Amino acid sequence: MKIAILNGGGDCAGLNAVTRAVVLRAENYGWEVLGIRYGWDGFLRSDVIGLSFEQVENLVGVGGTILKSSRTNPAKRPDGFNTIIENSKKLELDAVICVGGDDTLGVAAELYKRGLKVVGVPKTMDNDLSSTDYTFGFDSAVNEAVHAIDNLRTTAESHDRVFVVEVMGREAGWVAAYAGIASGATLTIVPEEPFEVEKVVSFVKERIGRGHGATIIVISEGATLSNARIDNDGKLDEFGHPRLGGIAQYLAEQIERATKHDTRVAVLGHVIRGGSPSAFDRVLSTRFGIAAVELVREGKFGTMTSLRGTKIVPVSLEESASKQRLLDPEILLTMKILSH
Numbered sequence: 001m002k003i004a005i006l007n008g009g010g011d012c013a014g015l016n017a018v019t020r021a022v023v024l025r026a027e028n029y030g031w032e033v034l035g036i037r038y039g040w041d042g043f044l045r046s047d048v049i050g051l052s053f054e055q056v057e058n059l060v061g062v063g064g065t066i067l068k069s070s071r072t073n074p075a076k077r078p079d080g081f082n083t084i085i086e087n088s089k090k091l092e093l094d095a096v097i098c099v100g101g102d103d104t105l106g107v108a109a110e111l112y113k114r115g116l117k118v119v120g121v122p123k124t125m126d127n128d129l130s131s132t133d134y135t136f137g138f139d140s141a142v143n144e145a146v147h148a149i150d151n152l153r154t155t156a157e158s159h160d161r162v163f164v165v166e167v168m169g170r171e172a173g174w175v176a177a178y179a180g181i182a183s184g185a186t187l188t189i190v191p192e193e194p195f196e197v198e199k200v201v202s203f204v205k206e207r208i209g210r211g212h213g214a215t216i217i218v219i220s221e222g223a224t225l226s227n228a229r230i231d232n233d234g235k236l237d238e239f240g241h242p243r244l245g246g247i248a249q250y251l252a253e254q255i256e257r258a259t260k261h262d263t264r265v266a267v268l269g270h271v272i273r274g275g276s277p278s279a280f281d282r283v284l285s286t287r288f289g290i291a292a293v294e295l296v297r298e299g300k301f302g303t304m305t306s307l308r309g310t311k312i313v314p315v316s317l318e319e320s321a322s323k324q325r326l327l328d329p330e331i332l333l334t335m336k337i338l339s340h
Contacts, residue, residue: 008100
């Protein structure tokens, strides 16, 4: 049997661990494994490499992806879906393991409908896929964010500064929420609940009045005010998503203007996306990779690996790409209780 694996969308910690696990388990069965480079873009061009365990055996703790990735959308390319189907036949693939978030898995679901034998593995540092309790990359990103915020706290307290810390999170605020809670942030702002600048300014003024000049505000890049976003440049990717960024800078300027208090911005962005995966993500990625090969062996195509509790179970690709997983009320309440 010959299978292929590809990564789509943004990189995150744990991608190489998935590839490693897929190759190891496939070799247990005597299968050949190909790596498709640059995601769907590479599939459109048949950009493939052979993979052996000797090539991947030391990658469990290495960040990024040796297979490269892209945000290419085959639906935006002339005859894109059919090209991928035809290239799959030319490569004599028996199955494809697709590692990605909602956009990438949405493409995989459409290709499955068109006849491609595909299995999905959920990947997003945003942790916003509805069909799994956790995605790998999330824990690593939160750990990196907490480390950075801990460092920022020391300089904030040394100078009685306000820091507005921006982290990734387009529609869902999982990274901001967990990083804010774990770091003891003063206030956390997430996309799920639009905020008013005036209330944040009043919050900071009240703290300053109590003699607490040092303030740490964690905010998701996709946080909204007055039903609008602060877009970085207005450009859209091939899946229609705007490039976000700038909300922290805007909020910091408003705070400093209103309070006359030294206010700084730290945009963590890609700093927390990269780096080595945490132990949790190394284990989860490995389990997902092995489980994906088992789904191929069992012929359960059109499904995705999912963490439910402590078990890895299959769910439909169509279900995984149909709905986003937003912060639940209990986490939102915890954030509010801890605001100080």
